[in-house]
Amino acid sequence: MKKLSVVVAGSGQIRDVEIEPGTTAGDLLQQLNLSDYLLSRGPNEPFFAASESAYDKVRDGEKIFASTKAEVGDVVWA
Amino acid sequence: MGMRNLGTRPAPASVRAFIMRVARGHAPLVAVLRREIPYWQERGWRRAKNRYAGSYQTRYGAFEGWIEEDAFGRAKFYVYNPPQAVRHDAHWACFTPRGSDWFMVHMGKRPNDVSSGIMTIERLITEAHER
Numbered sequence: 001m002k003k004l005s006v007v008v009a010g011s012g013q014i015r016d017v018e019i020e021p022g023t024t025a026g027d028l029l030q031q032l033n034l035s036d037y038l039l040s041r042g043p044n045e046p047f048f049a050a051s052e053s054a055y056d057k058v059r060d061g062e063k064i065f066a067s068t069k070a071e072v073g074d075v076v077w078a
Numbered sequence: 079m080g081m082r083n084l085g086t087r088p089a090p091a092s093v094r095a096f097i098m099r100v101a102r103g104h105a106p107l108v109a110v111l112r113r114e115i116p117y118w119q120e121r122g123w124r125r126a127k128n129r130y131a132g133s134y135q136t137r138y139g140a141f142e143g144w145i146e147e148d149a150f151g152r153a154k155f156y157v158y159n160p161p162q163a164v165r166h167d168a169h170w171a172c173f174t175p176r177g178s179d180w181f182m183v184h185m186g187k188r189p190n191d192v193s194s195g196i197m198t199i200e201r202l203i204t205e206a207h208e209r
Contacts, residue, residue: 005112007117009116009117009191009193009194009197010116010117010190010191010192010193010194011114011116011191012113012114012115012116012117012119012120013114014112014114036190040197040201043135043136043196043197043200043201043204044136044137044200044201044204046201065117065197067117067189067193067194067197067198068189068190068191068194069187069189069194070185070187070188070189070194070195070198071185071186071187071198072169072172072183072184072185072186072198072199072202073169073172073184073185073186073187
């Protein structure tokens with residue numbers, strides 16, 4: 001088991017969780033009711049894929065971020 | 079083997095201070111509360127009404143920016159003098175010039191909150207440097 005703190009970027013709310021080996025990022029988001037969010041270790045790190053094992057990616061006691069999906073794209077002709 | 083007594087002298091101040099600390103014991107534990115603040119605030123952005131000013135912070139540098147939120151909570155993100163790596167990146171077309179080297183960053187999919195938008199732009203800058 002690993003403990004981690006999920007920080008919801010928009011509110012700053014911290015959700016403490018304990019995960020078992022094999023827990024995916026998707027499992028975490030679903031159980032935290034953050035389905036429109038993505039997890040990452042920070043803005044300098046890539047997002048976890050939903051099927052990726054969060055357990056293998058984080059250290060015990062680590063703080064990770066949940067941020068809403070956003071994408072830079074499409075040219076705006078102003 | 080013989081021994082010669084050379085007399086006594088006071089212990090150095092650092093040693094005496096250490097012994098005093100040990101003799102006093104531990105101070106009571108103080109619970110330190112975690113700050114639950116939005117990411118924009120944690121990263122030092124300042125807010126005045128519907129405008130935020132601060133910098134997009136990456137391991138490749140910090141880049142000045144500001145954000146304007148409309149009445150519906152939709153935010154527009156601006157960055158000053160984006161780095162060369164971004165200017166040569168495929169996403170450069172999404173940066174619309176706004177004069178004096180300020181650029182508006184167009185979001186194809188808007189973030190739900192300002193903090194997520196800041197993280198998106200910080201990630202974009204980082205990825206542009208690493209591509």
